[in-house]
Amino acid sequence: MVFRLARRAWGSRSICASRFPSSSLSYSSSCSSSHPLHVCVVGSGPAGFYTAEKMLKSHKGAEVDIIDRLPTPFGLVRSGVAPDHPETKIVINQFSRVAVDQRCSFFGNVTLGASISLSELRELYHVVVLAYGAESDRVLGVPGEDLAGIYSAREFVWWYNGHPDCNTLSPDLRTTDTAIVLGQGNVALDVARVLLRDSAALATTDIAEHALVALAESSIRKVYLVGRRGPAQAACTAKELREILGIKNLHVHIQEADLKLSYLDEEELKNSRIQKRVYELFCKGASQHLNTTSCQRELHFVFFRKPDSFLQSDTEGRVSGVHLEKTVLKETGTGKQSAFGSGQFEDLQAGLVLKSIGYKSLSIDGLPFDSHRGIVPNIRGRVLRDGSEPHLLEKGLYVAGWLKRGPTGIIATNLYCSEETVYSISEDIEQGKFTETADMRLGRAGLVQLLENRGITYVTFSDWEKIDCIERAAGNRKNKPREKIASWGELLRAAKA
Template identity: 70%
Template sequence: MYKARAWLSRSFTALSSNPLRVCVVGSGPAGFYTAEKTLKAHQEAQVDIIDRLPTPFGLVRSGVAPDHPETKIVINQFSRVVQHERCSFFGNVTLGSSVSLSELRQLYHVVVLAYGAESDRALGIPGEDLIGVHSAREFVWWYNGHPDGKNLSPDLKSTDTAVILGQGNVALDVARILLRPTEELATTDIASYAWTALEGSSIRKVYLVGRRGPVQAACTAKELREILGIKNLYVHIREDDLIKSPTDEEEMKNSRIQRRVYELLSKAAASASSQPMLGQRELHFVFFRKPDSFLESNERSGHVSGVHFEKTALKGGGPGKQYAVGTGEFEDLDCGMVLKSIGYKSVPVNGLPFDNHKGIVPNIRGRVLKNISGDSSQVENGLYVCGWLKRGPTGIIATNLYCAEETVASISEDLEQGVLASSSGLPKPGREGLLQLLDNRNVRPVPFSAWEKIDSEEKRLGSLRNKPKEKLTTYEDLLKVAT
């Protein structure tokens, strides 16, 4: 990290007649931090951020839960970045269909891919395509008003039980939205159609199921504390699941987060009543279970009616390296909805090497490699990655800051060493070339000034309902206001 910061403290400037032209694909945290660090490191660089959506900010807008407004404050910082005189945002521009990767590389000295992970990992088990089995990403997009999530329409009325596979922060977000009193969500920026559906929801029990034990739960203490604090909620954790092995003890010694999570779970188990009271909503933490198949309903053909789980035990060579293995014992858990919170997956792009196993573009410190062999001599000059596409779908918003520092440090090194076309005096059309190409294809980019119109309208509509904003949730509505 010191080396990255040292590089960033230096300023490399191209000739004023030939500024460094940089295109960042993706306007989430990784994209904005990359733009910010590039503008600071290169005093004459021109940075263009493009995104397939008409709206900027990526998962800050469509991934952060509506009842976490404090997490969205970073939008103010990102807005200042794009209002810099050397930075521009163009929404409604899709890599692949609006403009190809090879075209971007011809237009810009540097292309940084930071478009995140917009697909889902699959379990690959029987019944995964049954009605009622969704990914947590789809559900999050649905309640956050993402235009690609509006049509999910999860059935919240035909069942009283939902099973969530996974115990990370996204799983806890989803469980909290299902269990939280809707009056507490009414004054957030949750999509109105989602709030209405949750208001009429029949779901009263949520099971959070993990393959490993409470010591290995992937959530943070803050998220766990919040869901345990939902009023009038019955929490159930099996006492047997809380028994720790010597390896677990060692693992907890090495991790303050894991220790705190375990302590919170233990405290919740100890203070819980033996049975839920009448009308109480229920949250069940289930450990040491892995899904074997999804069960189809006898009454409703094609719909999910439960999950067939295999019990697991931990194996492995020491703290932090324990993994779950099946024991050959099975049990069923009845439910009418399943949400898979087992990880996001990045989507490959034509002409780009992709490691399907790791879900990343092969790279060394952000420099894209020509293939997945890991050979550092095989670098795609001028092409970089940042964020989930670079390291996999892990970390929090701030993780992208350090990730961007490293990638921009690599760009700076390459520029100084004459690897990039800018340093050899070759001009690139950059922004002007991109806009001309989009115009020729009748693609209408949405600049930041048009996003500000959308933002103003959403705030106006929100004020009518005592909400911070009422999100526009269709491409048609977004583009109409942006005009």
């Protein structure tokens, strides 16, 4: 699909000077409203909305369109944040104010690579920012990983959060009393907490109804959180750890021997106040729970272990546990310690295994991609042309969020990440890097025409507000913030009612 182009320049104004003081750029806001700067942001999670917000504030002549493959906006704020963390979801109010700006439009149910190609987007828009995050998972690559009863933590989180891709997941929580979570980061702690909390405490959250029913009938009373390294290197934050250690009527089991620090551990903790606080919480948790063995539910932190293979039950194709190898830590020359197998093994029995070993971004046709790191090669958000030496930039193409830096950080991390990307865009505009193609493009009008010609039912933000209204009303009847609609069909019907 080729669009005829007419030359047109645009202007912009200064952004975020306090964050990026190295530049003395002075942007103007003299962009003609008849020929605006057309920007498309792919992905409506935190990185996408922060990018849109920064672009609207920084370039008064810009029109920003946000597209997402889901009919619902807000990405992991809706489908990734634990239901018992409502305070984290308040940022949706900020994103909603961006979406209703007259220069911003939301297009849900539009899949990049299927509904529209990247090359078509780049013809329609002056600037394309990819911020679609990570919707797949890293794999362990060990025997038995495909056994039934093994899920990624992402799938499990999407299941209890009502994501339409995972509403039929149906993890078996009734035929086993033990679950193993591989990983000790915040997501791992989230899923362990959801499994171990009294379902009555979750009934007043926005947890999906199908998950609430399954958790109320769950037989799981024991969860093992398994990590390759020790408590001095645990990847969780102090806030998440404090919360799970504070669950009432829960026996937390931490081996005293695992809390002993080596000289290298002590050096690591000296250099990280955050990590030191996490370690202190582990020590406090171990001492506080010494006399709580009568509790019905148990949480075991298992350090210095890595999965070697998965065990199969007598029922063909189902997992019955994990064959673990004990690890030892060795300095790798980077000031950090890595875990290496010791050749000693042990088995841990469980009928449910959740792998919380990291999310993974997916590539699309026409996009340079580093499959090893799971990111798009970039310099401060500017996409690098694939295989170019010396490095050349893909004009008008940028990344933000997990696709830019990998699946790390918290929601606020995306604010700084997006700020950097928008600053790069502004620099490129000021330095005249778009002058050869600084032309009139079709932008929003062209996108609407293309989608309608292809018979694609896109969801506007007004359509989302219909979904939101229905969910809130249904939740109100159950004393919940909302009752999420969890299937594609029902979401689209609600949007177009």
